[in-house]
Amino acid sequence: MQPDDVVARARGCVGAPFRAQGRSVEHGLDCVGLALIAFGIEGQRPRYALRGGEVSAVMAMIADAGLVAVAVGGAAAGDLMLHRAGAQHLHLTIATGDGYVHACGRIGRVVEVRGEAPWVVVGRWRSPEKSSPGGGGGSLQD
Template sequence: MSAAIVARARACIGARFRPQGRNIAEGLDCVGLAAIACDVPAPARDYALRGGDGDRIAAGLAAAGLIPVPWPEALPGDVLLVEAGPAQAHLLVLTDVGFVHADAGLRRVVETPGRPPWPVLGAWRGT
């Protein structure tokens, strides 16, 4: 499962960043990217871009069938919830060399080498 999640996340690399975007052709945000990577339906677009509620996001990941795992035990293909800024939740997909995420600053989906630079709030694994 993890190899497939990484492959689907990498297939999104280069897609433009679009707030609340849900498909590669029109653009993706971190939620859209995670949904494609995990092959689950993306949730409704009824969330704020700032002031994300970590508990609500965690509940959404669980509802999508992902199971929580301890962050130190996270593996490629796992989805991380990080705090990218004050009250700014962000999802990313771990890979064997770093992580894939929808980078608002670069305005596209990218794979960044290394460990995420943000505090990790939780990790989830596809089933």
């Protein structure tokens, strides 16, 4: 999937209600549900725990979905970002090029925010079509 398609699909979810383990725009999304829709990954119901979860388990889930790891650094439009949003809280966002889309539990819906996300980035992935030559040899930090 091309980066513009990922961003358009993520933006299409803006306004959807937040719901833990949510998988549909109509009934609600969490950050994993948003990522599944944005990257067009259907039929997967990954088991995960972003609160208290282990970074390595979330990274494995993302790799299993077919996304390719790239070096942690500045986000490009269409990248999936894994953040450490708190001591025991991981969070996924979709980079838009000038901001990010995420499922915000505090606001209660999916939102688009301009600028960089305020959380520490621990991993970054993209669709295989957008990956740089050499594939997924990026450095991921824990």
